[in-house]
Amino acid sequence: MGRQPCCDKVGLKRGTWTAEEDRKLIDFILTNKRHCCWRTVPKLAGLLRCGKSCRLRWINYLRPDLKRGMISDSDEKIIIDLHSKLGNRWSKIAAQLPGRTDNEIKNHWNTYIKKKLKKMGVDPDTHHTLVSTAMTDQKQKEVEQEDEQQQVKKEEMDIIEAVEEILLDDFNDQELKMISAPSSSALFSVKKPADISSVDRWLEDSGCSLWGMEYSG
DNA sequence: AAGACCGCCAACCGCTGGAAC
């Protein structure tokens, strides 16, 4: 018995979201602050979309705590540094940059940073300096050693993350509010972005507190 | 002016891990 698709795709709308659809989705989330499963959201919200599409739209575009606009040079440096340690783990990287989504960072990496690094003579995949001549055996060994060290570092990071998760499980919500990093946005009041979009304004007018996120002007 | 080409990025797809039963 195979797994059922996430939704019945027949008759569902695809492609770019309209302002009306955005409004319906936001409206639904506003009036249903208790998180139910995404599968039921389009049906209840009156949308001809699959739940997955709704979730993605919310996470990548409609969430009120999203930062809009260019990624700064300092953020870019953080992304490059984290990518050298974590690889293509965009969600982990995004977690260190509040207000940025994994999709946004992934797109930025693929369109800007990759080219930038190549221009600077750095391989964006390995973060090693690109050499025009063939590597000597000694150099090859060095690179392999470096790769090994990176792998060990990566594994250490995984262990640290796992331990952090276990430790955090032992705190209650109140304690978490006091100790959590700002990246855990669901637990924090979100500052209003400088360039307030129409959706942001509408959310603000509605005095919204979305699924655990307070929206403070 | 218009068709071809290119780059950006929103959205989709397929897969995985974990929870629930």
Add this chain to the structure above:
DNA sequence: AGTTCCAGCGGTTGGCGGTCT
């Protein structure tokens, strides 16, 4: 232990606007 479902993740696609010829 096996099955089903869900959320989340990362790779990929395609629409659209801008630029080039």
